[in-house]
Amino acid sequence: MAVATRSVQRTRWIKLQVFRYITFAAAAVFFLVPIGAMLEFSTRGNTGERTLAYWQSIFSYPDLIDFNFGPAPDAAINASLELALITSVVMLVLLVPTMVWVRLKLPHLSRLVEFICLLPLTIPAIVLVVGLFPMYIWLGTNLSDSILTLAFAYVVLVLPYCYRALDAGLGGIDVKTLSEAARSLGASWFAVMWRVIVPNISNAILNATLLSVALVLGEYTIANNLLYNNLQVELVHLGRANAGVSIAVAVASLLFAFLLLVLLAFIGGRPRRARPEAATALAGPLAASQT
Amino acid sequence: MTERSGVEVRLENLVRRYGAVTALDGLSLTLAPGELVALLGPSGCGKTTALRLLAGLEEADEGRIVVAGKDVTGLPANRRNIGMVFQAYSLFPHMVAWENVAFGLQMRRVGTAERKKRALETLELVGLGRLANRYANQLSGGQQQRVALARALAIRPQVLLLDEPLSALDAKVRARLRDEIRRIQLEVGITTLFVTHDQEEALAIADRVGVMQAGKLEQLGSPVMVYSRPATPFVADFVGLTNRIKGIVRGGAIDIRGASIPLVDPTSADGPAVALIRPEAVTLTSDGAMEAGPLVGTVIAVAFLGATSRVTVDLGDTTVLAQVATSAASQNPAGSKVRLTLRPDPVLIQREEAAPTAS
Amino acid sequence: MTIAGSPAVATNVGRPLVGGRRFSLDWLGAVPFLVYVGLFLLLPSAIVGLGAFFNADGSFTLDNYAHLSRSYVVKATIDTISLSVVTAVIGAALGGLLSYAIVTGSPNGLLRRLVVSASGVLAQFGGVTLAFAFIASIGPAGFVYLFAQAHGVDYYAHGIWLFELPGLALVYLYFQIPLMVLVFLPALDGIKPQWREAAESLGGNTWHYWRHVAGPILFPSFLGAVLLLFANAFSAYATANALINQGQPVLSQQIGGALSSEVGAVEPGFAKAIAIEMIVIVTIVTILYSLLQRRTARWL
Numbered sequence: 034m035a036v037a038t039r040s041v042q043r044t045r046w047i048k049l050q051v052f053r054y055i056t057f058a059a060a061a062v063f064f065l066v067p068i069g070a071m072l073e074f075s076t077r078g079n080t081g082e083r084t085l086a087y088w089q090s091i092f093s094y095p096d097l098i099d100f101n102f103g104p105a106p107d108a109a110i111n112a113s114l115e116l117a118l119i120t121s122v123v124m125l126v127l128l129v130p131t132m133v134w135v136r137l138k139l140p141h142l143s144r145l146v147e148f149i150c151l152l153p154l155t156i157p158a159i160v161l162v163v164g165l166f167p168m169y170i171w172l173g174t175n176l177s178d179s180i181l182t183l184a185f186a187y188v189v190l191v192l193p194y195c196y197r198a199l200d201a202g203l204g205g206i207d208v209k210t211l212s213e214a215a216r217s218l219g220a221s222w223f224a225v226m227w228r229v230i231v232p233n234i235s236n237a238i239l240n241a242t243l244l245s246v247a248l249v250l251g252e253y254t255i256a257n258n259l260l261y262n263n264l265q266v267e268l269v270h271l272g273r274a275n276a277g278v279s280i281a282v283a284v285a286s287l288l289f290a291f292l293l294l295v296l297l298a299f300i301g302g303r304p305r306r307a308r309p310e311a312a313t314a315l316a317g318p319l320a321a322s323q324t
Numbered sequence: 325m326t327e328r329s330g331v332e333v334r335l336e337n338l339v340r341r342y343g344a345v346t347a348l349d350g351l352s353l354t355l356a357p358g359e360l361v362a363l364l365g366p367s368g369c370g371k372t373t374a375l376r377l378l379a380g381l382e383e384a385d386e387g388r389i390v391v392a393g394k395d396v397t398g399l400p401a402n403r404r405n406i407g408m409v410f411q412a413y414s415l416f417p418h419m420v421a422w423e424n425v426a427f428g429l430q431m432r433r434v435g436t437a438e439r440k441k442r443a444l445e446t447l448e449l450v451g452l453g454r455l456a457n458r459y460a461n462q463l464s465g466g467q468q469q470r471v472a473l474a475r476a477l478a479i480r481p482q483v484l485l486l487d488e489p490l491s492a493l494d495a496k497v498r499a500r501l502r503d504e505i506r507r508i509q510l511e512v513g514i515t516t517l518f519v520t521h522d523q524e525e526a527l528a529i530a531d532r533v534g535v536m537q538a539g540k541l542e543q544l545g546s547p548v549m550v551y552s553r554p555a556t557p558f559v560a561d562f563v564g565l566t567n568r569i570k571g572i573v574r575g576g577a578i579d580i581r582g583a584s585i586p587l588v589d590p591t592s593a594d595g596p597a598v599a600l601i602r603p604e605a606v607t608l609t610s611d612g613a614m615e616a617g618p619l620v621g622t623v624i625a626v627a628f629l630g631a632t633s634r635v636t637v638d639l640g641d642t643t644v645l646a647q648v649a650t651s652a653a654s655q656n657p658a659g660s661k662v663r664l665t666l667r668p669d670p671v672l673i674q675r676e677e678a679a680p681t682a683s
Numbered sequence: 684m685t686i687a688g689s690p691a692v693a694t695n696v697g698r699p700l701v702g703g704r705r706f707s708l709d710w711l712g713a714v715p716f717l718v719y720v721g722l723f724l725l726l727p728s729a730i731v732g733l734g735a736f737f738n739a740d741g742s743f744t745l746d747n748y749a750h751l752s753r754s755y756v757v758k759a760t761i762d763t764i765s766l767s768v769v770t771a772v773i774g775a776a777l778g779g780l781l782s783y784a785i786v787t788g789s790p791n792g793l794l795r796r797l798v799v800s801a802s803g804v805l806a807q808f809g810g811v812t813l814a815f816a817f818i819a820s821i822g823p824a825g826f827v828y829l830f831a832q833a834h835g836v837d838y839y840a841h842g843i844w845l846f847e848l849p850g851l852a853l854v855y856l857y858f859q860i861p862l863m864v865l866v867f868l869p870a871l872d873g874i875k876p877q878w879r880e881a882a883e884s885l886g887g888n889t890w891h892y893w894r895h896v897a898g899p900i901l902f903p904s905f906l907g908a909v910l911l912l913f914a915n916a917f918s919a920y921a922t923a924n925a926l927i928n929q930g931q932p933v934l935s936q937q938i939g940g941a942l943s944s945e946v947g948a949v950e951p952g953f954a955k956a957i958a959i960e961m962i963v964i965v966t967i968v969t970i971l972y973s974l975l976q977r978r979t980a981r982w983l
Binding site for chain 3: 068149153247253284
Binding site for chain 1: 383400
C-alpha cells in the first residue's frame with residue numbers, strides 16, 4: 034500500500050519536472066536563438082565561411098569608437114560610456130544624500146520624494162522627449178551642445194530604478210540610530226554620510242550604479258529624438274550601411290549588460306538579506322522601459 | 325458536533341528516508357480513541373515527519389498507518405479525513421475567517437447555507453464567532469490559529485493533527501490557547517496528535533507524551549512518568565531541567581560528593597559516571613556553623629518562579645540548581661552559605677562526558 | 684508638509700525654543716534634488732502639458748488636439764493599443780508559466796539567478812539590440828530563415844511580416860516575457876506551501892487548489908502584471924523604430940515624426956498633443972492598476 038502513495042506523489046513530482054524542463058527548453062530556444070543568431074550573423078563571411086572580419090573592423094569606424102575620451106567625444110561608444118559614468122555619479126550625488134536626509138530630518142517629505150522618483154515610470158520616455166526638446170534647443174544655443182548634456186535627462190530616466198535599489202538598501206539599516214550614534218561620537222554630517230551610511234549600503238549603491246550603467250548604454254529613444262548619436266543611435270545608422278558590424282557591436286553590448294546584471298545578482302545574493310532588490314528595482318509598478 | 329467519539333490510530337513501524345538521512349526509523353505508536361498524544365523532541369527528531377505521514381502529506385517508505393481499523397497508508401491526503409493545524413500562515417489570505425472554515429465543507433459539496441451555518445458554529449466553538457468576517461491579516465496570531473483549528477474541526481475529521489500550532493505565538497497567548505485547544509479537544513472527543521518542541525507545552529496538554537530522538541521514540545508515557553521517571557538520559561535531559569553531577573558508581577549506587585544515591589539500573593558497572601538529578605530532588609539547609617564540605621556552597625542566584633524558586637549554588641568546581649519553596653529560598657539570599665541535600669530517589673546515570681548539558 | 688505652509692515654520696512647531704535662533708534649515712538639504720527634478724522632470728512635463736494648447740506663434744489653440752483625428756493617428760492609436768494588448772496578454776501568460784517553472788525550483792539556485800538576471804537585461808536593455816537579434820535570426824538573411832527555406836518552408840511567402848506589426852509583436856514578446864518574470868516572481872514567492880497542504884488535508888485536489896486558493900490569490904497580481912505589460916509595450920519606441928523604417932505604425936514613432944521629421948513638416952504642438960494622448964491612456968491604465976491594488980489590499 035505504501036507503494037500506492039509513493040506513486041501518487043511521485044507522479045506529481047515527475048509531471049512537475051517534465052513541465053519545468055519543457056518550459057525552460059522552450060524559453061531557452063526563444064531567448065537564446067536570436068542571440069546566437071547575432072553571433073552567427075556577425076561572423077558570417079560572404080561565401081559562408083566563419084570570419085571575424087566584422088569584429089575586427091569595429092575599430093575602423095571613427096563614428097563608433099575612437100580614443101578620444103575627452104569632454105567632447107566624437108564616437109558613439111565613447112559618448113555612451115562617458116554618459117554612463119556621468120549619469121551614475123550625478124545620480125548618486127543627488128539621490129544618496131537626499132534620501133538619507135529625508136529619512137533623518139524630513140520624514141514628511143518621504144512620500145513626495147518617492148512619488149517624484151517613481152514618476153518617470155509612468156511617463157513614457159518619448160513623452161519626456163517632447164518636453165525636453167525645446168529645453169535642449171535652448172541648452173544647445175546658450176550653454177553647450179555636447180552630447181554629454183544628455184546626462185541631465187538620463188539621470189531622470191534612471192531615477193526610479195536607482196531609487197528602488199537605494200531605498201531597499203537604506204531600509205535594511207537603521208539610518209537614524211546609526212547617524213545619531215556617529216553624531217554623538219563627534220562625526221560631522223559629511224563623516225556620517227561617507228564613513229557610516231555609505232559603507233553600510235555599498236551593495237545598494239553598486240546595484241544602483243550597475244543599473245544606471247546598463248540603462249544608459251541601452252538608451253535610444255531620448256538620444257535619437259534629441260538628435261544625438263549615442264551607441265544605440267549609431268548602431269541603427271550603421272545597421273543600414275553595414276549590418277554585420279552593427280550586429281557585432283549590438284551583441285557585444287548586450288552581453289556586457291548581461292554580465293553587469295549577473296554580477297549584480299551574485300553580489301546582491303551574498304549579504305545579510307536575500308536579493309529581491311535586483312528584481313524589484315528593475316520591475317516597477319509601471320515600468321516604462323526603453324524598448 | 326459533540327456526538328463524535330474518537331477512533332483508534334495505529335502507526336506501525338513507520339520508516340521515512342530523505343536520501344541518506346533516515347528521518348523516521350521504525351516508529352510505532354498507538355493512539356487510543358479520544359486520546360491526545362504529544363510528540364516531543366528537538367528539531368529534526370522526526371516528530372513532524374510522523375505527523376505528515378499520518379496526514380498523508382508525505383509517503384512512508386515502510387510501515388502501515390491504520391485509522392479506525394482501516395489501512396489508510398495508500399490514501400492521498402485529500403481522502404483521509406484528517407484535520408490539520410499548521411505552524412502558522414496557513415489561512416487562505418483571500419478568504420475571511422468563516423470562508424476559510426467552510427473550505428473543507430465546500431470540498432465535501434455541502435450546500436452554501438449549511439456550509440456557512442456550520443462554519444459559524446465551529447468558529448463559536450473556538451470563541452471567534454464575532455470575527456467571522458475578518459481576513460487573516462486582520463486577526464492576531466492567536467486568532468489566526470483558532471481559525472485554523474476551527475477549519476480543521478469543521479470537516480468533522482477522524483483525527484486532529486497539530487503541527488507546532490503555538491510556536492509562532494508569544495508566551496501569554498501560547499499558554500491560553502494551549503489550554504483552549506485541550507478544552508476543545510476534550511469537548512469534541514477527537515483523537516489528536518500534537519507535535520511540539522516545547523516540553524512545558526507537551527506536559528501540560530497531553531494524555532501521553534512521546535519523546536523522540538533521531539527518528540525513534542525514546543519514551544512514551546504520561547507526563548508525570550516522563551518527567552519523574554525518564555527512561556533514558558536523553559529524556560531526562562530534554563524534559564525539564566537536570567543537574568549533571570559527577571560521581572562514582574559502586575555496587576548499584578552512585579557516590580556523589582559523599583552522598584550515596586541508588587541507581588535506576590542497579591546492575592550498572594562500577595566506575596565514574598554523571599548522575600542526572602532534578603532540581604526538585606535538591607534541598608537546601610543552612611545552620612549556624614557552615615563548615616566547608618563537598619556539598620556546601622554559596623548561593624549565586626535566586627530565580628523567583630512563584631510558589632517555588634530556583635536557586636543556583638556554586639560548589640566550587642560545579643554549580644547545582646535547586647528548586648525549593650520560595651519561603652525556603654528567601655532565607656538564603658545570594659551570597660549566603662548553604663548545604664545541599666540530595667533526595668535518595670533512584671537516578672539515571674550517563675557515562676560519556678560529551679553529552680549535552682542541561683537545557 | 685504639515686499645517687503651516689512654510690517648512691521652516693513646520694519644523695519649528697515641535698521644537699523647544701532654545702536661545703533666539705530657531706529657524707531650522709533642514710529643508711535646505713532637499714533643495715538640490717527638488718531643483719533638479721523640477722528642471723528636468725517637472726518642467727518638461729509642464730512643457731508637454733501646456734505646450735499642446737499653443738501653436739507655433741505662441742497663441743492658444745485646440746488645433747493640435749483636432750489633428751489627433753487624422754486617419755493615420757487614429758490608425759496608429761488602434762494599432763498600438765492592439766499590439767500592446769496582444770503582447771501583454773501573451774507575454775503575461777508565457778511569462779507566468781516561466782515564472783512558475785522557476786519558482787518550483789531551488790529559491791537560491793543558479794538557474795533562478797541566471798534567469799532573473801537575463802530577464803533584467805532583456806526587459807530593460809535596448810530595444811535596438813532586440814530588433815537586430817530578430818533580424819539576424821528569423822529575418823530574410825537570418826540563419827533560421829535560410830535553414831527553413833532550404834527545407835522547403837518559406838514563412839515569408841506572403842510578405843516579410845517581421846517588418847510589420849506581427850513581427851513587432853514577436854519582438855515585443857522578447858522583452859514582455861522577461862518583464863513578466865520580474866514582476867510575477869514575487870507574487871509566486873508569496874504562495875505558501877501550507878496553503879496547498881491545508882487544501883489537501885481539507886479534501887481538495889489539485890484542481891480545487893488552483894480553482895479556489897492559488898488562482899484567486901494570484902489573479903490580482905496577474906491582472907496587475909498584464910496592465911503593466913500593456914503600459915510597457917504602449918510606451919516602447921526603440922524596438923519599433925529600429926525594426927520598422929517604413930511608415931510609423933506605433934504612436935511613439937508618430938511623436939518622433941512630428942518632432943523632427945525627415946520628410947514633411949515639423950509640428951511640435953502636434954507632438955505634444957500625441958504625447959498627451961499617450962499620457963491619458965497610460966494614466967487610465969495606472970488608475971486601473973491602483974484600483975486593483977486597493978481591492979486586493981484588503982487581504983494582502
